Amino acid sequence: MIVSSEGNITNLIDKEVQGQQAGTDLTVRKVEAFSKAGRVDFDNSNREIAAGDEITAGKLEGGRAYRITYNEKISVPVDAVGLVFPRSSLMRNGCHLVTAVWDPGYEGRGQGLLQVLNPHGVVLEENARVGQIIFIRLEEKVEKGYDGNYQGENL
Numbered sequence: 001m002i003v004s005s006e007g008n009i010t011n012l013i014d015k016e017v018q019g020q021q022a023g024t025d026l027t028v029r030k031v032e033a034f035s036k037a038g039r040v041d042f043d044n045s046n047r048e049i050a051a052g053d054e055i056t057a058g059k060l061e062g063g064r065a066y067r068i069t070y071n072e073k074i075s076v077p078v079d080a081v082g083l084v085f086p087r088s089s090l091m092r093n094g095c096h097l098v099t100a101v102w103d104p105g106y107e108g109r110g111q112g113l114l115q116v117l118n119p120h121g122v123v124l125e126e127n128a129r130v131g132q133i134i135f136i137r138l139e140e141k142v143e144k145g146y147d148g149n150y151q152g153e154n155l
Contacts, residue, residue: 002137009074050067065115089129
């Protein structure tokens with residue numbers, strides 16, 4: 001069952017525009033071009049998040065990936081998960097938005113990976129709507145909500 005976004009998302013640019021039938025549109029606050037390699041391991045003891053340099057909104061080069069930070073502050077209900085899907089206009093312009101599962105109890109201003117597959121690039125304007133988040137209720141309650149390294153990120 002899809003759970004209402006009401007009360008779970010703040011800092012919307014325009015609630016009327018961003019509110020959709022099944023979810024809420026997410027907009028771009030910051031775009032970063034990767035500037036260093038990262039590291040992923042099994043237990044996060046050697047994990048390093050790749051550094052990025054902030055770039056202004058505008059034309060993004062084709063064939064590159066960018067880290068984006070959303071404007072909206074998300075609070076995933078402890079009895080649900082959040083899933084983000086790319087908006088169709090993003091895909092129709094040759095781009096893809098890669099995201100992960102947003103765990104029950106996560107709170108923060110999340111990030112996504114914007115892949116610009118169009119060889120001619122794309123113009124990404126300030127506060128562009130790029131994704132849509134939905135919350136899906138879990139069949140079983142979790143013992144404890146998310147308390148990982150990303151809790152409260154980008155606030």
